[in-house]
Amino acid sequence: MINQPKILVIDDEPLMRISVADALIAEGYEVKGVESGREGMDLICKNAYDVIMTDLKLPEVDGLEILKTALKCFPKSKVIMITAYGSVDTAVEAMKQGAYDYITKPFSMDELLIIVKRLIEFRELEYENIKLKNEIGEQYTFEGMVGNSVKMQEVLEKVKVVADTGSTVLITGESGTGKELIANAIHHNSSRKDNPFIKVSCAALPESLLEAELFGYEKGAFTGALKQKKGRFELAHSGTLFLDEIGEISPAIQVKLLRVLQERQFERLGGTETLNVDVRIICATQRDLKKEAKQGVFREDLYYRLNVVPIHIPPLRERKEDILLLASGFVKKFAAQNNKPIQCISEKAKELLFHYPFPGNVRELEHAMERAVILGNSKEIQPADLPDDMLNFYNKDLKTSIKISYAEPLSKAIEHFEKEFIIKAIDETKGNKTLAAVKLGISRKTLWEKCKNYGLDKAK
């Protein structure tokens, strides 16, 4: 079941918008109502709505454009067009383009609720299908990317849909979340796959060098320019250019880039000939460019040119279901590379990995597994094979907080709680088990047994 289906209502008539939203909220849906198409498009790009209801006729951005964005950004959204009496032809056209249904004004709330309920049931079926796939162990992998979580599956689906469109893509996410891997997957699933995939790390080069790298230069353009050199834009012709860490480029280069994006034209440094290129652009950044554009730190016009299709990769701590799957994959890979017999991870080490917040995301997990495979002496990865950061976090975390996670059954959660409770009591009594047992209201023998079960006797 979807926890609480999310619905977006876009209508510039306040009365209509509010009454539709109220009726849907009363049914238990999470509803957001907005009046402008632009605001709606913005939300659609950032959130996965189960159902989008939009008026067909809106000032500025109309319902058909909203439909297009919805299909591009989150293809699983079901779009319902609200049309005025007499514009049924356009509504039918919208359905041909991928809308799920339309409803003609004036309509009764009952009529509307029936349509929405049917769509939500359909969404739930799709959702169950994905879950079932996971349960029967069908791993969701794509181009070497592993991800069992619903969040990651949504990312991968978006990658598949957008790959062959040629649209500019902006990939965002914390360090080590897999931005470069996604950029690779997009290129290799596009019709440009046999043409060049050129990568430029914008943070690695100072401004003048970056400009020369991107656009190339003519002989004599500057001291040291001994012969003509093609830039990365030219080299990427008919293929894809991946501009990594795009948030780091200087204002001067932002202007130049904007021109290439708008006109697909540029000149080499020191040159007069205007060159035309056919390049698909993919960018990546860890920064919040939208915020920076609003603050005037990054050009707003460039931001909108780059953010045609946004793909956000959530940090690993927000998709904990992926941790163990990724970890096992890495163990197998590094064991094969290093000729080690290790094939799995002990239960204790799994627990530790599961609770760790992974500030360095997948890269941190990958390095930890590589190290563990190389250092490990037994057939299974043990906690002692993991980096100190992980061990320390686990010990500290257990003493100070109780982690609530629905990824484990109640019986396991109770065990965790009990363990934390005991550790806290032993800590507070500075290791005096008799006093700790009194505090906990259990006999010393029971405490001793529990400590043994939880492996706490070794810690003290």
Ligand SMILES: Nc1ncnc2c1ncn2[C@@H]1O[C@H](COP(=O)(O)OP(=O)(O)OP(=O)(O)O)[C@@H](O)[C@H]1O
């Ligand atoms: N879903 C995944 N499945 C398998 N491997 C992954 C996945 N995501 C990331 N990785 C691995 O994690 C490492 C980091 O990924 P990548 O370099 O793409 O991250 P990034 O977001 O570009 O990081 P940074 O912002 O630091 O440049 C790579 O070795 C990559 O292969």
Ligand SMILES: [Mg+2]
């Ligand atoms: Mg990267």
